[in-house]
Amino acid sequence: MPRRTPGDARRRTLSQNFLHDQQVVADIVATLHPPPGALVLDLGAGAGALTRAVAAGGNRVLAVELDPRWVGVLRSRAPAWGDVTVVAGDALHVPFPAERFLVVSNAPYAIGTKLVRRLLTDAHGLTRAVVVLQREAALRLAGGGRFAASWAPWFELTVHRRVPARAFRPVPSVDGAMLTVVPRAQPLLSPAAYPRYDAFLTAAFSGRGNTLARRLNVRPSALAALGLPRDATPGAVPPEVYARVFTALE
Structure with missing residues (x-):
């Protein structure tokens, strides 16, 4: 050896x-x-x-x-x-x-x-x-x-x-x-939104249910209006899309 x-x-x-x-x-x-x-x-x-x-x-x-x-x-x-x-x-x-x-x-x-x-x-x-x-x-x-x-x-x-x-x-x-x-040259959210955005992500990734709509307690049609599948799961949503969903649901 x-x-x-x-x-x-x-x-x-x-x-x-x-x-x-x-x-x-x-x-x-x-x-x-x-x-x-x-x-x-x-x-x-x-x-x-x-x-x-x-x-x-x-x-x-x-x-x-x-x-x-x-x-x-x-x-x-x-x-x-x-x-x-x-x-x-x-x-x-x-x-x-x-x-x-x-x-x-x-x-x-x-x-x-x-x-x-x-x-x-x-x-x-x-x-x-x-x-x-x-x-x-x-x-x-x-x-x-x-x-x-x-x-x-x-x-x-x-x-x-x-x-x-x-x-x-x-x-x-x-x-x-x-x-x-x-x-990013143009941030998708203001830094001031981070506390609310972080709470939103906690619900999205730790809430009850298998789909993002269930975890966020919104109608599947609300996600469909944003171009997402009605039965989208949290892991299937592109990371940058979460800012758009957050803004729309707020």
Whole structure:
């Protein structure tokens, strides 16, 4: 049996799986599509595959990494990559910049959902993010569930290409996927409506009955008038449609 190194133990503890496939790296950067000179945060930079690729496009990069060993590696390599600043810190707690910025991340799968939630709640200067998550997690966050419906009035969450497990080293047990987070140029609801909208979603996803009409205690014809099937179930309604149903029923 091969001898396990301290690096192996560290990767297991921190759930580190580094991108190895350069075509996947290129696809992630192309999906982020940062304009030249833009500020990009690489949250969970690891060995720097994404940091290097983003910096090569003429962007300013803040590479945030928690593991002290990889912080040292990044700082030794960064001068050759361009305008890169390495920050020793936790992607879930590092302060966001005051200026507008983009985010790219191949953070450990274990913190993926928490990281996306933080971008949605705290990253007020965010213009676009591409996050690599477990594929099932990406589909859940962007699919027909409570999470996506909660944020759809203000953000577009979209699942892009599958990232095969073999694209990482060490190879994880499941495939990943690219999830984009993009603030809507024109929100579907005012932020002031959130408390009422949240109560509406609680009824839609936790109320009694199998159909959305039953859970909202409305006539099926009211949903039909909005272009929905009379027997629509909560999970079958696209996340962005909930804002329209909420507005109409209010």
